[in-house]
Structure formats: structure tokens, C-alpha cells
Amino acid sequence: MPDALLQHPFMSQTALAECHADSMVQAMLAFELALAEVQEVRGAVPQGASAEMRRCLERHAFDTAAIATGIASGGNAAIPFVKQGRAALPDALKRYWHMGATSQDVIDSALMLLLKPRLAALDALLLRCRTAAIALMQAHQQTVMVGRTLMQQALPMTFGVKVAHWAIGLEQARRRLAIVELPVQFGGAVGVHSGLDELGLDFMDALAARLGLSAPVLPWHTDRQPIHALGTALDAAAGAAEKLALDIALLTQTEVGEVAEPSAPGMGESSSMPHKRNPVRCAMIRGAARQVHGHATVLLNATAQPLERGLGEWHAEWSPLVDSALLLEGALEQAAVLLEGLEVNPEAMRRNLAATGGGIMAEPVSRLLAPVLGQDAAKRISAEAAETARLQGIPYTEALEAHDEVKAEVNGKLDVEALRQATDPALYLGSSLAQVRRAMAWLDE
Numbered sequence: 001m002p003d004a005l006l007q008h009p010f011m012s013q014t015a016l017a018e019c020h021a022d023s024m025v026q027a028m029l030a031f032e033l034a035l036a037e038v039q040e041v042r043g044a045v046p047q048g049a050s051a052e053m054r055r056c057l058e059r060h061a062f063d064t065a066a067i068a069t070g071i072a073s074g075g076n077a078a079i080p081f082v083k084q085g086r087a088a089l090p091d092a093l094k095r096y097w098h099m100g101a102t103s104q105d106v107i108d109s110a111l112m113l114l115l116k117p118r119l120a121a122l123d124a125l126l127l128r129c130r131t132a133a134i135a136l137m138q139a140h141q142q143t144v145m146v147g148r149t150l151m152q153q154a155l156p157m158t159f160g161v162k163v164a165h166w167a168i169g170l171e172q173a174r175r176r177l178a179i180v181e182l183p184v185q186f187g188g189a190v191g192v193h194s195g196l197d198e199l200g201l202d203f204m205d206a207l208a209a210r211l212g213l214s215a216p217v218l219p220w221h222t223d224r225q226p227i228h229a230l231g232t233a234l235d236a237a238a239g240a241a242e243k244l245a246l247d248i249a250l251l252t253q254t255e256v257g258e259v260a261e262p263s264a265p266g267m268g269e270s271s272s273m274p275h276k277r278n279p280v281r282c283a284m285i286r287g288a289a290r291q292v293h294g295h296a297t298v299l300l301n302a303t304a305q306p307l308e309r310g311l312g313e314w315h316a317e318w319s320p321l322v323d324s325a326l327l328l329e330g331a332l333e334q335a336a337v338l339l340e341g342l343e344v345n346p347e348a349m350r351r352n353l354a355a356t357g358g359g360i361m362a363e364p365v366s367r368l369l370a371p372v373l374g375q376d377a378a379k380r381i382s383a384e385a386a387e388t389a390r391l392q393g394i395p396y397t398e399a400l401e402a403h404d405e406v407k408a409e410v411n412g413k414l415d416v417e418a419l420r421q422a423t424d425p426a427l428y429l430g431s432s433l434a435q436v437r438r439a440m441a442w443l444d445e
Contacts, residue, residue, distance in 0.1 A: 010288040012329035015118055019322060021064040027110035028081050029057060030211065032098060035186070038206035042199060045096045053093055060088045075315065078103035078110075100188050100196045100203070104221050104309065108185035111321065112213050115230070116182055118325040122237065125332035126174035130443055132339035133167035136160070141436040144426050145258060145349035146360060153360050156353065156425035158432040159258075159344065164439035166244045170335070171443055173237035180233050183226050184208040187219025190308045222305040227317055231299035234324045235292055241331045242289035245282035248338060252279045257348040262341025281334045288331040295320035295327075353425050358396030359386030361423040365400060368422045372413045373405065381405055397423045 008016055036050035062084055070080025082098045089097055098106075141160035146153045186204040187193060193200020208215035220226055251258040261281050298320045302313035353360070362382040369378035381403055388399040397420055400406055406414065421427055 007291075007323075010284060010291065010330050011323075011326040012121070012333055015121065015326045015329045018117065019114060019326060021068065022062075023114060024077065024110060025062045025064055025067065025081060027113040028078060028106050029062075029085070030113055031106055031109040031207075032082075032085060032101075033057065034207055034210045035099070035101060035203070036096060038203050038210055039096070039099060041206070042202065044196075044199065044203075045099070049093055049096050053089060053097065056089055056093075057085055060085075074103070076103050076107050078106035082106070100193060100200065101186065102189050104314065105185045105187060105219075107318070108220075109207075109211065109213070111318065112182040112184065113211060114322065115325055116212065118329060119177060119180070119182070121329055122177060122325070122332060123174060125329065125336055126170055126177075126237070128336040129170050129332065129339055130167060130174070132336065133163050133170070134440055134443060136163045136339065136342065136344070137167065137436050137440055140344060140346075141433060143344070143346050143349060144353065144429065146353050146355075146425075153352075153356060155360060155363060155430075156428055158429060158436065159346075159349065160436040161432045161439075162247065164436055166240075166247070166339075167443055168439055169240035169243055170237070173233070173240045176236055177233045180230050181214040181226060182230070183216040183220065184211055184213040185216075185219060185221070187221055191219040191221045193219075221308055222310055222314075224303050224305060224310075224313075224317070227299055227321065228303050231296050231321060231324065234328050235296035238289040238292035238324075238328050238331060241285050241328070241335045244335055244338070245279075245285035245289070245331075248342070249279045249282040249286075252282075256352065258345055258352065260343040260345070262337060262343065281338050285331045285334050285338075288327040292324045292327050292331075295324045299324075356386065356396070357389030357394060357399070358423050358425075359389050361396060361425060361428065362386045364422045364428045365419070368418060369406070369414075377405065 033050065033054050036045055036053050039045040040047065040050045062081065067077050067080045067084065070083070071077055074080060082103070086094050086097050137160045139160075140163065141158060143159040144156055145159050145162070147155050147157040184204065184207050186200070186207050188196065188200065193203070196203065204219065205215045207213075216226070248259055248261070250256065252260055260277070261279050263277075298316055302310070302316050305311075305313045362385070365385070366378045366382040369381060372378075373381065382400070385400040385403050385406075386396060388394070388402075389396040392399070400419065400423065401416070406419075
């Protein structure tokens with residue numbers, strides 16, 4: 001598969017440079033050496049054996065191609081890796097290599113080690129997004145724009161509120177990811193530390209501490225809740241980034257033009273239309289997010305695994321889990337750039353507010369008319385005036401004041417100034433300003 005052209009561009013290039021076959025081998029080696037060290041502390045391995053193993057294997061050139069080939073016969077990378085490691089050790093140390101462990105212990109723990117720096121990178125990117133979003137919220141907390149429902153103009157709001165929702169979604173995802181635990185895996189053949197007795201749990205806890213991973217209650221060979229939690233947290237973050245990208249893409253449409261992606265040489269260019277400035281960053285985010293959603297489905301469907309070792313379900317988790325992290329990191333890199341450099345066009349927002357001639361204000365007008373004309377008549381009259389404004393291309397206020405039933409009440413029960421104020425979008429923002437303040441306070445917690 002031509003990954004470099006079809007998949008890798010959606011991923012973080014930094015993450016790709018740090019997550020490769022050799023990285024996985026080094027993570028497996030870290031697990032095995034840490035295991036020998038904690039076993040040596042408890043006297044299960046001779047004094048000095050773990051240091052000698054480290055001396056021999058840290059400089060050993062593992063054959064990753066041979067490891068990859070060996071997966072076909074063993075079903076996972078740990079088996080050929082362990083064989084290579086044992087072959088590189090002096091005879092006196094071979095028996096202490098991989099002692100009490102099974103291949104799933106190696107793979108699961110190595111994956112957790114591989115993903116740990118990725119979660120740190122995701123957190124940093126989400127914090128970047130939060131900082132940029134707060135700046136946008138502050139700058140545009142009173143920038144009036146039209147809110148849209150079912151893709152149609154609805155009622156006024158502020159751009160600051162829209163950004164607040166993006167920021168809250170991303171921050172909720174960040175906080176969820178922050179509490180996801182990456183547990184060590186160590187249980188031996190059937191998860192009960194066969195041959196180690198009660199020392200097995202001690203080794204597991206000490207191994208977690210040495211590797212900087214969390215200590216599970218028990219080995220989790222077929223208890224895939226840690227993977228479920230991580231996979232769904234990654235997917236939630238992808239969803240939050242995709243929401244941001246979708247909204248921005250819609251607002252960049254030529255006929256809308258309320259925002260634009262940050263400009264950069266060649267960014268967004270078309271292969272055939274020189275005038276175009278496509279929302280490419282949004283496309284990259286959404287493309288990555290859709291892949292994460294697909295990977296999440298694989299992880300969810302692998303949650304229930306048989307007896308004491310998964311048969312295909314476990315194997316199916318590896319690539320989707322790592323790919324999800326790399327894709328999300330790529331999406332958030334784009335999201336941070338978007339938020340930091342988003343071009344906002346308040347003039348286009350004002351223009352679009354007037355696109356219906358002010359007809360979007362029919363709802364507050366109906367409220368004003370209802371006590372005088374009755375609920376049904378108020379709704380009908382406000383709607384008729386909006387349709388007149390649309391068809392004749394005149395301001396909604398003018399159409400409203402010209403309506404016969406309104407004119408009949410103007411000198412009696414209706415205040416003309418109050419009627420005009422009811423058609424001013426800037427005076428009908430609901431709790432927009434308060435929502436921005438509340439959101440910023442929550443984001444700063």
C-alpha cells in the first residue's frame with residue numbers, strides 16, 4: 001500500500017518519525033529489560049544479570065525485517081523478537097530472558113509505551129487549541145452573526161459563542177484523554193503468573209512503576225476495557241476536531257465568506273482553477289477524523305475476547321490503535337494552525353444577517369406582536385412580512401411597518417421604536433455574551 005501518499009499525509013509527521021518498526025522493537029526491549037530488573041530486585045534473577053542483559057541487547061541490532069516475517073508463523077511480533085533477544089545473550093542469561101512473561105505481555109506493554117508520548121503530544125496540541133480559541137472568543141464575543149439550523153438562517157448569535165462550542169468540545173476531549181490510563185501488561189501464559197506465585201503481582205506493580213505506566217488491578221489479557229477507554233477517547237477528540245473543521249469549511253463557502261483558513265503559499269490551490277482557495281486544512285482534519293471513527297469501530301468490536309487470550313480480536317487492535325493516535329495528532333496539528341490564524345470577516349457576517357432583509361427577526365417580532373394581536377396573528381403577520389421582504393428585496397422593518405394589521409395598531413397599542421428594535425439582530429443575542437464568559441471561566445479551570 002502506498003502509505004506515504006494515501007495515509008501518512010493525514011498523520012503527524014513528528015509522530016510518524018517516532019513511531020515505526022524500530023520504535024516498537026525498542027519498546028518491547030524496554031519491557032523485557034525492566035522485567036529482568038524488577039525480578040533481580042526480588043532475587044528471582046541473579047545479581048548483575050539484568051545489567052548484563054542491557055549491555056548485550058541495547059547495542060544489539062535486531063532484525064526488524066525478520067521479526068516482521070516471523071509474525072506469520074507466531075501471530076505477533078513478540079515471538080520472533082524474544083527469539084532474537086535470547087539468541088544474542090550469553091548462555092548463562094538465556095533462562096532469565098522473558099521469564100514468566102507471555103507474548104501478549106510484551107505487545108500490550110510495548111504499545112502502551114509507544115502511545116505514552118503520543119498522548120503527551122495530543123495534550124499539548126489541545127492546550128494550543130484552547131489558548132487560540134480563548135483569544136478568538138475574547139476578540140469576537142460581540143461579533144454578531146447569524147445562527148443556522150438545518151443549514152438555513154435561524155436567529156442571531158455571536159461568533160464568540162460558536163468558537164466557545166468548538167473550544168469546549170476540544171477541551172472536554174482533552175480532559176477525557178488526560179485521565180485515560182496506560183496500564184502495564186504482565187500475567188504470563190494464562191494471566192495468573194504461572195510459576196511466580198504471589199510474586200507475580202509484585203513484579204507487575206514494580207514493572208508498571210519502572211516503565212512509567214499505570215498498575216492494573218489484574219492482568220488484562222482479555223479484559224480490553226483499557227483499550228476501549230483509550231480508543232473511544234481518541235475518537236471523541238477526533239469528533240471535536242471534525243466539528244470545528246466542518247463548521248469552518250461551511251463558513252468559508254464563497255457565498256458565505258464569514259471566515260477563511262490561514263493563508264500560506266500554495267495552500268488550498270486547485271489543480272485546474274487558479275482562483276480557488278480550498279479549505280484544505282479542514283479537509284485534512286475531516287479525512288483523518290473519519291479514519292479514526294473507522295478504527296474506533298474495530299476497537300469496539302474487539303472488546304469481548306474469548307477466555308484467556310483473544311483469537312484475532314487482540315491482533316486486530318494493534319494497527320487501529322496506533323493509527324488513531326497518529327491520525328488524531330495530525331488532525332490537531334491542523335486544528336491548532338486553523339484556530340491560531342483563522343481569518344474572520346465580520347463584514348460578511350453583517351451582510352449575511354441582512355440576506356433575508358432582516359426576516360430572521362420574525363421570531364422576536366412575533367413575540368412583540370402577540371400581546372396585542374394574539375399569538376396566531378402575530379406569527380402569521382411576522383412571517384408574511386418576512387416573505388414580503390424576501391420577494392420585494394426591501395428591509396424587513398419596512399415590510400413590517402407597511403403591513404395593514406400592524407399599521408392599524410401603531411398609533412394605539414404598538415410602539416414603533418420598540419418594533420424597530422425588535423428587528424435589530426444586535427439586540428437579540430440571548431445569553432451569547434454570558435455564554436462566552438461562562439465558557440472562558442470553565443476553560444480556565
